[in-house]
Amino acid sequence: MYDWDARLNAVSTNRVVRPFDWGLEWTRQWPTAARFPQNGHDPHGYLKLLNQAGLEDSDEFFGYRTPSDFVLDGNRLRFTSPVKTPYSENNTVHGQWFPAAQKPGKRRVAAVVLPHWNASAQQHGALCAGMAKFGINALRVSLPYHDYRMPAELQRADYAVSSNLARTIDATRQAVIDTRCCVDWLEQQGFESIGIVGTSLGSCYAYLASVHDPRLKVNVFAHCSTYVADVVWEGLSTQHIRQGLESNVTLEQLREAWDVISPPNYVERYAQMGKKPLFLYARYDTTFPTRFSEQVLAKARELGFEHRAVALPCGHYSLGEAPFKFMAGYHIVNHLKRNL
Template identity: 45%
Template sequence: MFRWAFHRWEEAIHNRSTDRLVREFDWGLEWLHDLPHTPDAPDTDHPVASPAATLQAYAAWAVDHSDQFFASTDAPGYDLDRHGHLQFPSEIVTPHAENNIVHARLYRAREDRGRAVVVLPQWNSDADGHVGLCKLFNRVGLTALRLSKPYHDWRKPPELLRADYIVSSNVGRTLQVCRQAVLDARRAVGFLHAQGYSSIGICGTSLGSCLSMLTAAHEPRIKAAALNHISPYFADVVWEGLSTRHVRQGLDGHVDVDTLRRIWAPISPQPYLERVRHLRTLLVYAQYDLTFPLRLSKSFVQEFRDRGIPHQLAVLPCGHYSTGKAPFKFLDGYWLTKFLARAL
């Protein structure tokens, strides 16, 4: 009965948005031209195989050489104004000038003890998303840096109503833009480190959770990760999730989920589980989630248990969208804040 009620609520919240577009399928090989190349990497500039085979070969290389795939340097300069609005250049140059400048908002704790958290909100979050969470972190002595993901809010070109270019039926673009998000997050960590913060964590929700896991797995300056809504595979969430039904429509008939899982493996948490063994990690999932289906969240938690990877677990008695509604948002915020305050 509870499941039925929450699932109906989730569907109702989802259906309030009428601006979702089913975009044409594209392998997006041109987006791979700016991906890292080494002598042992597949030649994506002059592929000899089919687009699917080329992408799978590159993805396999990227997983095996993820330190190169997610290699990052701190930004050459950071521009922080008196209102706490931070800007710096993205490490990746895309065809959209707006997207090539990273925006973030800094919320300093009143009692600053050198502890800070990079905050990555959910997919399609507006500029005010997770500001309340940042202020809650401030109350327990954590400075928060709220990061705008690629193609979101300030970084969205005029042609977009939603942040479609970070998750879409353009397969190569999705791979590249999610990689860009990780490199941006690493540069955000670099800013905090340069500001004197020695104990740095990361907190992400939904898509932000996936990107936070990838960042934490490759950024040695991160000590703790709070992952809010979880799945082992990027492709499976897109294929099965409520929020990505329109993306699935664009993919159907062009690629199957097994192929997509291999192509998007570099931007999936599963391959990098062993890389977070040293971290303090919180896993959060929602009991009635239709966007991150429950079986995927449970399988991810089971992977942590089977491998003996240290973690804490919290289960929300709600769905994905309803996590943002009272009283569940207060419960979620409490768990995230309590964990990070102790872990850092």
């Protein structure tokens, strides 16, 4: 199984080792930066300060104004992201809409679907179509710097997660805010119960969005892990990013630099929110190393909040291959169907 995942990982031959950068210019639009100017702080100290301030008031950090330009054209939803970046392509959010037939007397339910890192515009479409067949309206959202939002200079979604530390935070903040905007749109359409499904990087985004949005009551996290820094440092698919990091920062410094986007820092809050999560993970995962997934579940048991956990006998990449993708699809749809 490990060999199969290694072969699937090796299919991508266009990974680039990019230079390290603190990326402090990406912090200027953060609400924390307005309250804490850099002054004499060194880059690491300043980014650490902004992370601490963001954690202290994460509702402010992930706060936003609802867009006023939602447009549904056929099955494509578009709107302007509240987070402005230097890339015009990335500033427009794209969602693919998979409507379900509405049965009389049934509640109108929907779920936001956040794909994995470097997903193409077509991927996760089959899952969304399957959800719609079972009565769950699905909105597949393009992540920042992905597919329709990818800057012309890129072949991969390198700006979503990279050795540019503050840009990685900014992309995550944008993903969380864009997701919450999608929930706003679904509410405007009259949906009464809304869930979220995230896979891999999309799972991290989904968790952060759910922590900061009580409307997302039913959650599916396909691949779950702990600190973003640890996943990037150890994960098979992010070794090219580590190469750009390790001569400039230690793992501990990287954790501090990415604290505000790391799920473990919000788990106590999540435990009090009465969510209905499904944690779906792979027993032979070398990208989100399995022991990290097991730590997530151990913490859930320790805190005693309601959850379901499913371990599939595959790796990270092979979860997207037959027969495991069908097994995952069954568990995802079943969890949503039972709880929305």
